[in-house]
Amino acid sequence: MTKYTAVPRHLPTSPFKARMEAPRKHFAVGDRVTHDTYGLGRVIGVEGDIAVLVDFGSRQERITQPYTTMFGL
Numbered sequence: 253m254t255k256y257t258a259v260p261r262h263l264p265t266s267p268f269k270a271r272m273e274a275p276r277k278h279f280a281v282g283d284r285v286t287h288d289t290y291g292l293g294r295v296i297g298v299e300g301d302i303a304v305l306v307d308f309g310s311r312q313e314r315i316t317q318p319y320t321t322m323f324g325l
Contacts, residue, residue: 277319279304287313288321 279285283295290308297305303316315322 277322277324279319279324284325285322286325287315292325 278301279295279298281295281298284292285295285306286292287306287308290306290311290313293306293308293313295304296307296312299305299314301317303314304319305312305314306322
């Protein structure tokens with residue numbers, strides 16, 4: 253008797269395909285960013301791959317990984 257191994261085959265648009273992790277975002281001092289809650293800002297400090305300090309004008313916030321609500325401009 254022959255053993256068959258199931259091979260998952262899905263279309264690129266299939267909701268059942270394996271989920272890939274989003275690429276990590278990296279920010280540098282001076283980068284302009286936008287945040288869903290705080291708006292436009294500029295990176296004023298970086299703590300390795302852990303967090304960034306952003307000046308949003310009226311306030312400064314420490315944003316930690318993952319940066320799902322923050323995008324570079």
